[in-house]
Each structure stands twice: as structure tokens, then as C-alpha cells.
């Protein structure tokens with residue numbers, strides 16, 4: 001890749017973001033408050049254009065039951081819940097009371113506090129305690145990168161045939177292709193992408209939106 005192309009990438013990213021459905025006032029306030037309260041952690045929030053993409057995916061797929069692993073201050077859950085059909089539900093799993101207390105305020109403000117149920121506790125415990133039925137229509141994985149493969153193994157049997165699984169940060173700032181980069185979270189993402197790729201229960205594609213979304217459909 002040339003230097004010129006490198007320097008164009010941030011401009012292209014801005015262009016992509018500017019040409020997606022814009023976040024409304026609630027999402028903008030949530031992003032602003034997250035940045036103000038948690039300046040060292042707000043990078044964890046999904047990108048606004050990714051939020052628009054996820055709302056669309058929920059709408060297009062007609063999902064009624066969603067599970068999210070890793071909610072932080074609630075941005076991605078809010079985007080997905082907005083795409084749900086009437087009567088739909090989203091189970092949000094996280095370990096942080098502090099971060100999810102912000103999420104709960106914004107879910108309430110968006111009129112989604114009856115739609116989204118928060119489950120505090122390690123997500124693997126929460127998933128393992130869930131019955132196999134009724135199955136979910138869509139799962140979003142966005143917690144510990146080292147645990148992505150384990151989340152996957154618990155989630156795939158709990159998703160209905162034709163249902164979707166999405167995982168965030170699957171390009172990990174481009175580090176997945178950097179042979180010098182061997183941090184455990186990057187290794188976790190590489191192992192996850194490899195597992196999804198060889199898993200013949202699904203068909204999938206790695207989408208370069210935000211920090212990379214691996215989107216799979218259960219056969």
C-alpha cells in the first residue's frame with residue numbers, strides 16, 4: 001500500500017461515517033456522556049456507522065430475540081433494540097454495574113427499558129445457565145477478546161437456523177495481519193476468526209466496518 005493510500009484511509013472512514021444514517025440526539029448524547037465520564041474507555045463503543053448497520057441488520061432479518069455479550073454504556077444494544085419488531089427482546093450481558101448504569105439510563109430515555117433486560121455477571125456463566133430453547137435470532141459478541149471462541153461455542157447452539165451471529169473488533173485495528181503483534185487479545189481474535197471460518201455450521205463474511213465485524217448466518 002502506498003503512503004498516499006494510507007493517508008486517504010482516515011478521510012475514507014470519515015466519508016463512510018458521514019454517509020450512514022446519522023445517530024439521533026439520544027445516541028449522540030450517549031456517546032458524548034460516555035466520552036466525558038470514561039475518557040480512557042470510550043474507544044470500546046461501536047462506531048456510529050456500525051450502529052446504523054446493526055439497526056438495519058435487525059430490521060432486515062426480522063429478529064425478535066437478541067443476545068448481546070458486552071454492553072458497556074449501551075450504544076450497540078440501543079441500536080439493535082431499535083430495529084426489533086414490536087414485542088421483541090434483547091438480553092444484554094455485562095459485568096460492570098458502573099458502565100451499565102449509564103446504559104440503563106439511555107435505554108429508558110429511548111423507551112427501550114422494557115425491551116432490553118440487563119444480566120450482570122460473567123457472560124459465559126450467563127450463557128451456560130440459559131436453556132437451549134427458545135433459541136435466539138441474533139447474537140452480538142463484544143466482550144473479552146480471549147473468550148470469543150468460548151462465547152461462540154455457547155451461542156451457536158442457541159441460535160435458530162437462519163439466525164445471525166456478529167462479532168466486533170475482528171480486525172483489531174489491523175493487528176490481525178501484523179506478524180509482530182502477539183498480544184493475547186489479538187491472538188484471541190485470530191483464533192476466533194479461524195474458528196468461524198472452519199465452522200461448517202455457518203456461512204460468514206468479515207466486514208471491514210468499524211473495527212471489523214465478522215457476520216455469520218447459521219445454516
Ligand SMILES: C[S@@+](CC[C@H](N)C(=O)[O-])C[C@H]1O[C@@H](n2cnc3c(N)ncnc32)[C@H](O)[C@@H]1O
Pocket residue numbers: 044045046069070071072073074075076077093094095096099121122123124142143144
Ligand atoms: C467493548 S465493550 C462493549 C461495547 C458495547 N458493545 C458498545 O457498543 O458500547 C466490552 C464490554 O464487555 C464487558 N465484559 C468484559 N468481560 C466480560 C465478561 N466476562 N462477561 C460479560 N461482560 C464482560 C465489559 O464490562 C465491557 O462493558
